[in-house]
Amino acid sequence: SYFMRINQEWHSPDFNEAGAFRIEMLLLALPLLLALSQRRPSLIALGLSLIWLHFGLASNRYMVLWVVSTIPLLARLSTEIPLLQQLGQRLQLSPDIRLSLSKPASRFSPLFTICACLTLLLWARWTKDYAYHAPEHIPTEALQYVLEEHRDQRIFHHHDWGGWLTWHGWPHVRNWLDDRAEVQGQQHLEQYFDLMAARGAWEQILAAQNIEVVCIPPESSLAWQLASRPRWQALYRDDHAVVFARTDNGQTP
Secondary structure (H helix, E strand, C coil): CHHHHHCHHHCCCCCCCCCCHHHHHHHHHHHHHHHHCCCCCCHHHHHHHHHHHHHHHHCHHHHHHHHHHHHHHHHHHHCCCHHHHHHHHHHCCCHHHHHHHHCCCCCCCHHHHHHHHHHHHHHHHHCCCCCCCCCCCCCHHHHHHHHHHCCCCCEEECHHHHHHHHHHHCCCCCCCCCCCHHHHCHHHHHHHHHHHCCCCCHHHHHHHCCCCEEEECCCCHHHHHHHCCCCEEEEEECCCCEEEEECCCCCCC
8 A cells, every 4th residue: 555655657647647548538438339349349359458447547557448449340330320330331342441441350460469578679679769758757868877887886876777777787786775666675765765865864774775876867856955064075966967976985973
């Protein structure tokens, strides 16, 4: 319950948010198409849609899976609505399009799926620019500086950046925290929040953890506090991240 409260992805969808109407339209389309279509859905397709809908309404993270599992069902239901069929006749759809809308789904060999997944994984692992990272979310320039200049030091960083550091720095760089909150544990996560907010004995915690380098957003409370401490020196700064290094050899203040 602790992790479900602090992570937005575990909350139920907020239909007042911008863009939520896209999910709402699909939710309304499902019962409407079931009522209007002359095509009976398969029990597997309908069961998958209802199961993922249950999970999606309980947690944001599953709503995407509901969309993926339901769109094919909606598409097939829409092909046998009398009103749409009449409209299709007026538009004179070609026989090829009619066939593609009515034929059963083709079956792929599991071997093909496995090979495709392995190919994508290898491509992603060995391609430097395998994905675009918005700098306000993942400041790659600052993190690359950390890997080049402080690879062998103990690093404290924003939790959203831990996955990037692991992907590019493992096994030399071990992240202090990442977005797998449930794996990190409640105590470790609460300690992270205290450090980022510079609450309590945050200096003693950094010293006890042997933190030598700190890479965090420049607007964070911890960044403001470190900037005023002579035992910490800012070595790198841009609009999205600042990197501090300890200058007192880890002595407890």
